[in-house]
Amino acid sequence: MLKGQAFKFGDDVSTDLIVPGRLAHPRSNLPELAKHVLEDADPTFASRVKPGDFIVAGKNFGQGSSREHAPLVIKIAGVSAILARSVARIFFRNAINQGLPVLICDTSRIANGDELTIDLNKGLITDNTNHQELSFNPIPGVMLKILDEGGLIPYIQKHGDLKFDAEAGEKL
């Protein structure tokens, strides 16, 4: 069960907004880079976010550059899941590969600062502030397998290979 506060962002938040190119130099110093996470979208976010909190965004979250530092520093900052109306393809894979859940749902029903509880197994988001429940789209089968291992590196460490079968394909 995940529990935390919602930090709302708008549509089309690019990976340039999450970790801008002007901050390419600390990419090999992730704790330093994480101090600047989403700085250009909300300069106060990095200092306010607490372990367990959620990013709640509009459409096409994570568009643009493939830089995996984006989901990585979001995770380092303590965010336990990203909720969005839709998410860009490369960012989606990157987040799951880093063991960071991305949940596609109707985020317009969540307000900034709402206290949320998320049950990943039941597919249920509870907004404890407005007392609403909402569901999220099932995570595709193959990504769930990666997420269950904590990301793609732990998955490979355990399995040594990509062990996806036709069954997993059908679940996509």
Add this chain to the structure above:
Amino acid sequence: MGKTLAEKILSVKSGTDARAGNLVVSQVDLVFLQDTTGPLTVRQFEAAGFQRLANPKKTVLFLDHAAPSPNSELANDHQFLRQFAQKSGAIITEVGDGICHQLVNETLSRPGDVIVGADSHTVTAGGVGAFATGMGSTDIAVAMGLGKTWFRVPETIRVIANGQFSPGVYAKDLVLHLIGKIGAEGASYRALEFGGDTITNMSVAGRLTIANMAIEAGAKVGLFPSDKTTKAFLKSMGREKDYLPLSPDDDATYQETITVDTPHLEPTVSRPHTVDNTALAKELKGTKVQQVFIGTCTNGRIEDLAIAASLLRGRKRHPNTRLIIAPGSREIMLAAMKAGYIQIFLQAGGLVLPPGCGPCLGLHQGALARGEVCLSTANRNFKGRMGNPESFIYLASPATAAGTAIRGEITDPREVI
């Protein structure tokens, strides 16, 4: 039932009857990274426990984004990648060689290949008929170690463009128009596949420009058929043997077909801060511009520099507008020198950067000041992209860029031809 280009390539490379929606594990013919995504990729490769590269001669490390290194941290990252190449046997390019996507298509990409790169503009190689897509560092690390990766076979949106371009209108205008029409998510998770007589008659340079921007509509790949134009291009690069004819089946299934009436296209511009926020260049007349940038993996080819040079020949940049040009590769720089383009740019008051990504991603070589406006031939105008979240970026063709540099405000290039 017939297959799209994406289904055809993934069928061969996965050894399955790949259909849209299927999950496949596909062989990877080429895997690459660059200097801002590469160090994390190498660390993930090592963390996964891989002892060696699946295919060292098809693993390439490019030093292009921060080339030459602007500070000690990025110099250390370059050193780290050079050391990894040394011990793993991977190919590495040096600063000044050029942009990864340009070099991939000059030297390595083949029609029918599956290519993955730790850079979102890996899609560029779709212009020669490769299933090429960008991924994050971890996916690339695993592809380097296993020689394969997984894909969901994408549904395909067919884009049919017919007719000839009007003077002053180019492939860049076509792709900006398309993205404006379908939106930044218009092809998310899907393939874009291009056809029609505009495409048949288009150079590989133009195809690469369009494929490069497929990702700006969210697409997994932007695929072009491989035909006699592709063959001539490969021959000009000294690798005719890499040619493989490739076209979709006539009875392939498409999710959607979009038609583009090429003769009616006009010089098109993306306005801040999203690529799909398009307008016609003529509608933006009066927008003052402090910096023009011509280059990048989108429009840093010799054909692009030729267009810019033809407009700038014997002219000067506007006194309030800086003009920065970065050839896409060493070969392009040499060709531009030979053709006299570099001289034209310098005489016009321009500044020519070494081959590489230049100021496109805000890392160095032309960051913008507060409130400044840049018109760039790149592919992204996101807030903060060029080093300052308080600046504004417009995207356009090399012709529109050259016209804008001359006039100091956004200019329809047909006014200055």
